[in-house]
Amino acid sequence: MHYYLDQILNDYEIRKNLTRVYKICINADMDNRLMPFYLLYFAWDDLDHYEENHYFEGADLSNIEGVLKEQAQIWIDKYVHGIEVEEKVEEPKEEVVMNKISEPKLELLKRESFWDFLRNIWKRK
Numbered sequence: 001m002h003y004y005l006d007q008i009l010n011d012y013e014i015r016k017n018l019t020r021v022y023k024i025c026i027n028a029d030m031d032n033r034l035m036p037f038y039l040l041y042f043a044w045d046d047l048d049h050y051e052e053n054h055y056f057e058g059a060d061l062s063n064i065e066g067v068l069k070e071q072a073q074i075w076i077d078k079y080v081h082g083i084e085v086e087e088k089v090e091e092p093k094e095e096v097v098m099n100k101i102s103e104p105k106l107e108l109l110k111r112e113s114f115w116d117f118l119r120n121i122w123k124r125k
Contacts, residue, residue: 002080005072014065018044033079036071
């Protein structure tokens with residue numbers, strides 16, 4: 001598996017090596033770890049025939065090789081080198097809504113730390 005993905009990253013027979021990885025996925029009972037390559041195989045085929053795909057979001061004829069290489073690098077990093085790649089998840093931005101009537105601001109009371117609290121107890125004795 002690693003060998004074929006390395007070949008893809010080195011621009012050597014990209015489609016042929018993707019087909020090999022696709023076949024490995026089928027023979028591995030559709031192992032979840034290989035599914036991106038299974039989906040990319042069908043996405044590329046659809047792009048060749050219909051110029052659109054419904055298998056891999058964001059992949060089109062202009063970037064399919066780059067998407068495949070990105071997935072190959074992620075797979076190698078994760079399963080060969082043990083490097084987990086975190087996906088960027090954008091958190092929704094909070095909107096601040098101002099009321100016409102504002103409430104008075106309360107000042108926060110400064111609390112002493114636990115250790116300062118204990119120190120003060122010992123000083124009192």
